[in-house]
Amino acid sequence: MSKLTLKANPAVVAVLLLVLLWPAAARSEEAWLAVFEQTCSKTSEAMTLSVAELNALIEKCGELQKIIETQDESTRKVYLKRLQMCRNLYAYMLEHKKGGQASK
Amino acid sequence: MGSGDLVACLKRRTPLRHLVPALLLVLLVSSGGSALDHEELANVLKSMPPNGPLWRYGNVVMRSTTKKAGMAPVLFVHWSHRTRYTCRVCHMELGFSMKQGGTGITRNQYLAGNFCGACHNGEVAFSVKDGPQPQCKRCHLEDTRALQKAFDEFAQELPFATFGNGIDWSAALKEGMVSPVNSIGTDPPIKLAAKLKQPLKLGTSSPRSDVDFSHQDHYEELDCSNCHPDIFNIKKKSTEDFTMDSNIYGNFCGACHMKVAFPMNDCKRCHKSMSSQQY
Amino acid sequence: MKRIVLVCLILLCGASLLWGAGGTKKRKPLPHEFGSVLISNYSRQAGLAPVQFDHWVHRKNYTCRVCHVDVGFGMTANSTKIRAVDNAKGYFCGTCHNGTATFGSTRIFASCATSYTREDYQRCVKCHALEKDPAREEAFYHFLERMPRETFGNGINWEKAEEDGLLKLVDNLDGVSFKKASMKVEGDFALKGKVEGMPEIIFSHAKHTVWNGCELCHPEIFMGIKKGSTKYSMIELFDGKYCGVCHDKVAFPQTDCKRCHSKQAQG
Numbered sequence: 001m002s003k004l005t006l007k008a009n010p011a012v013v014a015v016l017l018l019v020l021l022w023p024a025a026a027r028s029e030e031a032w033l034a035v036f037e038q039t040c041s042k043t044s045e046a047m048t049l050s051v052a053e054l055n056a057l058i059e060k061c062g063e064l065q066k067i068i069e070t071q072d073e074s075t076r077k078v079y080l081k082r083l084q085m086c087r088n089l090y091a092y093m094l095e096h097k098k099g100g101q102a103s104k
Numbered sequence: 105m106g107s108g109d110l111v112a113c114l115k116r117r118t119p120l121r122h123l124v125p126a127l128l129l130v131l132l133v134s135s136g137g138s139a140l141d142h143e144e145l146a147n148v149l150k151s152m153p154p155n156g157p158l159w160r161y162g163n164v165v166m167r168s169t170t171k172k173a174g175m176a177p178v179l180f181v182h183w184s185h186r187t188r189y190t191c192r193v194c195h196m197e198l199g200f201s202m203k204q205g206g207t208g209i210t211r212n213q214y215l216a217g218n219f220c221g222a223c224h225n226g227e228v229a230f231s232v233k234d235g236p237q238p239q240c241k242r243c244h245l246e247d248t249r250a251l252q253k254a255f256d257e258f259a260q261e262l263p264f265a266t267f268g269n270g271i272d273w274s275a276a277l278k279e280g281m282v283s284p285v286n287s288i289g290t291d292p293p294i295k296l297a298a299k300l301k302q303p304l305k306l307g308t309s310s311p312r313s314d315v316d317f318s319h320q321d322h323y324e325e326l327d328c329s330n331c332h333p334d335i336f337n338i339k340k341k342s343t344e345d346f347t348m349d350s351n352i353y354g355n356f357c358g359a360c361h362m363k364v365a366f367p368m369n370d371c372k373r374c375h376k377s378m379s380s381q382q383y
Numbered sequence: 384m385k386r387i388v389l390v391c392l393i394l395l396c397g398a399s400l401l402w403g404a405g406g407t408k409k410r411k412p413l414p415h416e417f418g419s420v421l422i423s424n425y426s427r428q429a430g431l432a433p434v435q436f437d438h439w440v441h442r443k444n445y446t447c448r449v450c451h452v453d454v455g456f457g458m459t460a461n462s463t464k465i466r467a468v469d470n471a472k473g474y475f476c477g478t479c480h481n482g483t484a485t486f487g488s489t490r491i492f493a494s495c496a497t498s499y500t501r502e503d504y505q506r507c508v509k510c511h512a513l514e515k516d517p518a519r520e521e522a523f524y525h526f527l528e529r530m531p532r533e534t535f536g537n538g539i540n541w542e543k544a545e546e547d548g549l550l551k552l553v554d555n556l557d558g559v560s561f562k563k564a565s566m567k568v569e570g571d572f573a574l575k576g577k578v579e580g581m582p583e584i585i586f587s588h589a590k591h592t593v594w595n596g597c598e599l600c601h602p603e604i605f606m607g608i609k610k611g612s613t614k615y616s617m618i619e620l621f622d623g624k625y626c627g628v629c630h631d632k633v634a635f636p637q638t639d640c641k642r643c644h645s646k647q648a649q650g
Contacts (some may be wrong), residue, residue: 113393121648195388199414199534199538201411203410204527206410206411208413223496262588290532290534291534294498294582294640294641294644295580296580296581297578297579297580298579298580299578299579299580300578300580301580328638328640329535329639331639332621333617333621333638337618337621338617338618338621339618348393349393349394352393352394
């Protein structure tokens with residue numbers, strides 16, 4: 001049966017491949033968005049995170065930055081700004097924790 | 105001898121002959137300046153010594169929307185209001201602008217109890233509403249004679265001065281002859297900071313003309329926000345940065361002390377070490 | 384004669400001085416104009432008037448955080464560099480102004496598109512306003528009537544309005560905002576002013592974080608964590624720095640001294 005399909009039409013094959021690969025492409029775009037969400041949704045609890053966690057988050061931000069820079073202009077504009085705010089807050093908290101001084 | 109000579113003499117002395125070309129020249133040069141527009145400049149010139157009729161000093165004509173409404177412009181008189189309320193009440197609590205035309209008063213606004221309507225509601229003062237005895241013409245003045253007469257009666261009791269309204273408001277205040285209310289309750293003032301109770305020495309080009317500015321005297325009738333930061337940006341501490349010329353144009357001290365508060369005829373009020381000439 | 388010449392000379396000097404100095408009196412914005420931002424990056428290139436953005440229309444429905452953190456708007460005029468294409472793609476203004484999103488039961492009008500018809504143009508000038516809109520002004524005063532008052536700024540005490548339940552601000556946009564854990568809020572603290580005798584400033588983190596979150600202010604606006612590590616002066620604040628980033632043109636203005644300098648000093 002499959003032999004028949006393959007022989008039948010290369011166009012069909014192309015379409016099939018596209019259909020199979022398309023969600024993967026979409027998934028990879030959504031993938032970084034999901035990572036972005038995971039990373040930057042912790043800003044409201046930044047005060048309670050440990051130095052190690054903050055370091056990990058900042059590293060993740062660095063990776064995200066590389067991915068975002070490959071996106072189109074509009075996405076870049078928006079997400080780089082959001083990433084910057086998110087990353088800077090973590091860096092700020094890290095500095096505070098490393099400094100070891102109370103904020104009051 | 106005779107009328108011909110008199111006319112010639114008048115023509116020589118009339119300021120208009122000199123004023124018009126001077127005005128034109130000044131207007132040409134100042135066309136880029138944003139400090140005052142041309143009408144205001146004309147007012148400034150009119151207010152230079154001598155200040156004009158006593159009853160007229162400090163009056164503000166409000167005509168932004170009156171023409172469209174078919175009413176005479178409003179003639180607002182500072183002299184009758186300043187005995188009852190300090191500058192702060194109107195210019196801060198009620199939101200009146202320090203610039204003519206800057207407040208945005210409309211009939212709808214004051215009927216709703218804003219601006220004039222805050223007091224002119226029939227309880228504190230005569231109402232602005234239409235009724236059996238509308239008081240429109242008391243403000244939308246068409247004939248100023250009654251007002252002038254009212255001023256003469258009003259000024260009788262108050263200490264005399266040779267400039268402005270012909271009333272020494274400061275003396276009146278100090279002697280308790282007038283006790284204006286400093287807050288109608290919407291936003292009472294905070295205590296003046298101890299440091300600001302000291303007079304502020306403002307240097308000028310010559311030590312003889314140095315000014316001792318009293319925050320305390322001003323705080324009795326004004327709020328911090330009336331001057332800071334719009335009129336006085338606290339960056340500039342001394343008068344080296346601003347001059348009498350800019351004052352004459354209504355900047356800095358001139359915002360009030362040209363047309364409403366005591367005019368700058370009385371040099372000694374601020375420049376205490378100057379000789380006592382009036383101008 | 385001499386006096387007149389002297390007067391004219393002074394005026395001439397004054398005029399030229401001022402022409403250089405540019406005057407010092409600023410016009411105070413009227414209640415309905417307060418918080419208005421002129422956005423003018425690419426509008427003229429596109430043949431449209433710059434955008435007149437009114438904060439009051441938006442802040443009665445959303446928190447500051449939603450736009451300035453989640454959507455990514457900058458804190459100063461023209462810093463965001465919004466293009467029509469961004470809006471058309473559903474970013475920035477287009478996040479909500481896309482013709483399908485709703486606030487409550489009202490549909491939010493769409494923003495930019497790549498091409499527009501004569502009818503569409505009426506929609507464009509809602510923001511790219513060519514002249515003052517008296518209807519907008521009237522809408523403001525209508526809104527103002529129901530709100531608790533204050534002397535400065537919009538004349539509306541936004542804080543009290545929310546406290547009294549007159550406003551319910553949206554803090555989360557589906558598809559844009561992240562699900563966040565609730566924040567442990569810092570307590571209030573007092574800051575001593577520079578001028579002796581001025582009442583101390585009571586700063587409340589709680590009042591700010593409920594609308595801003597953390598990243599709006601830290602570290603971009605406020606660098607030092609340790610209280611009092613950076614000395615702010617009113618000069619800088621009036622210049623639009625630190626507290627002045629918001630409390631100069633959008634939040635209650637700094638002319639309302641006692642809102643911050645509120646600690647009652649003894650004696």
